[in-house]
Amino acid sequence: MQERLHEIVRKLLAEGAIEYFIGYGQGFEPHDVAPCFVAQEDEVEKLVWGPLCAHNLSKYALRAKELDGKVGLLVKGCDARAIVELVKQHQIERDEIVVVGVPCQGQVDLRKLEEVLGLPLEVVKGVEDVGDDFLVTVGEEKRKVPKEQVLRDKCFYCKHPNSFEYDFTLGDVMPFSIDADKGEFALVEELEQLSLEERRAFWQKQFARCIRCNACREVCYACYCKECIFDSLAPRWIEKPPLLGENEIYHLIRALHLAGRCIDCGECERVCPMNIPLGLLFKKVQKDIAELFDYEAGMDLDQVPPLIDFKLDDQDPFM
């Protein structure tokens, strides 16, 4: 699949169809993968693909705005929902970017892998996808790790193992046969069982750690506002010091601003250096939107987002 990727990107660059291509490249450690920008044909070999390519590169589609030419992007099925939304939200024109779709059989959650191995991640020399397991190279040894132990949460209920919004595709895969054993919203439902006070205590404990590095905002495909509410000086909606109350408001504002737009890519949680379970917060927002409006963001270019829609026969039960 990697060869096919190199072939397509080489062709795109040779034809001048794109200014540069954004895929995945090797990071500092063998287990690290990092966004990789390729502008020259002789750099194409740097691009890699595998089960450590968790990043949602769709955020970089916004870069197309700054360029005369087009940007090429490697996009997993799940990440393509961000492309759909960016087009729907009029942030990019679909023809400003070239999407190379890549089929995916699940991505590794590095925090889970570290826990399962009981070893620091730097001993991991590589991870291969072998169907229902990952083959993890630890030092000289290869260990089989069942996918259900280390998959990212969202991969358990994957809706798009294959690309669905693309210009080129690297092929199709068979979905893996793992029984998630729980529904998509199981973790949220567990939390919903708690009392209001318990939930507040749970989230305060999480938000108290927040250092307000803004990584969750900056990595989010949907955070493209020219002036973010958090940066506004007049009026000043939120204070800069990372005090608990301000942190709570920060994350709750983000959650509400993403309602109906969050595509469950999980990037906010993945990049959070303080391990705040932001995915869980956004899962709650997705659940509410699903229940109230029967809507899932990023699934269909023609579906109107509920929060910008207006219906005369809306019952407004809360009014």
Added chain:
Amino acid sequence: MERKKIRKSDLGLWLDRIAEEYELIGPTEEEGVIGFEPVDTSAALKLDYTNSLIPPKSLFFPPAESLFSFRKRGREIELEETKPMERDRVVFGIRNCDVSSLSLLDAVFGEDLEDAYYLERRARTALIALACPTPPRSSCFCTTFDIDPLSPEGSDILLTDVGDVYLVDVTTERGEGLVALSGDLFSPLSADEAQELQPPPVQMRKLDVSELRERIEALWEDEYWEKLSLPCLGCGICTYVCPTCHCFDMVDVGSTSDGARYRCWDSCMYSDFALMASGENPRATKAERVRNRYFHKFSTFPSRYGTGYACVGCARCLVHCPAGTEITQVIEDILAKEEVSE
């Protein structure tokens, strides 16, 4: 002072004794994140760690601190100063990269204008450093900046793990006082032990940075910064996990009649960091902001304070950057640049 030893099984007894007299701060783990936090007992410490995510600079220069509070009463304004700390503190488990970073921050907060809050915390905090585990993390590169992970320099006491015991090097009077709290737990080394009990040498990558400042200063106009900044998301992780980054903002929290003046961390990677009231932004592009960060580390800081580079090789930025920017690669790229390309 002569080198001593303490049995590993006795370390907790000593630290608990210290906790009776001082506020004890050391490495703890919460939700998988290692940080330096105050503890009531040594049992709450995590000894099996390489280093904290947030560097211990936060103990001297906190992410958010109230400097004073104010209240308006009619036409009178009441001001109340916030005390930086109550009890004297002992920080256990700091690594030498972070010890070195404090001497750089001392230049920032101690020269010209003396920062009373920082300096009081520094003066009233003893450091018990813990020599780095062998081998260190593969990302570590402190020796690049002539930092010795096994040196007692800069701390009050250095402990070195050599199996069943820690070697104890006490370098200050304050350190001697801490050892004296549980003097019976420490014993001198026999002649044989002094020979045998040696930590293994630390092997880590070391870059030759002798020409780094000249090289980077020649690259101000280079297109490299544009390329380097392409994947950068513009978050503040690299600056907040950096033990030498020290930029801050001052804001009044509350209302005009009742509130507090806070100092909090700021990041030069934020687009509004240099934004002026007029709307002018001298570092309007990401490339300019990324360039600024490396220039500050390798040119501006050493030239302003007459110190070495403002990097201690802890590699936190490298490990935690969500865009995969590697400071060691940046250094190598700068050194490898033959001439400026525009």
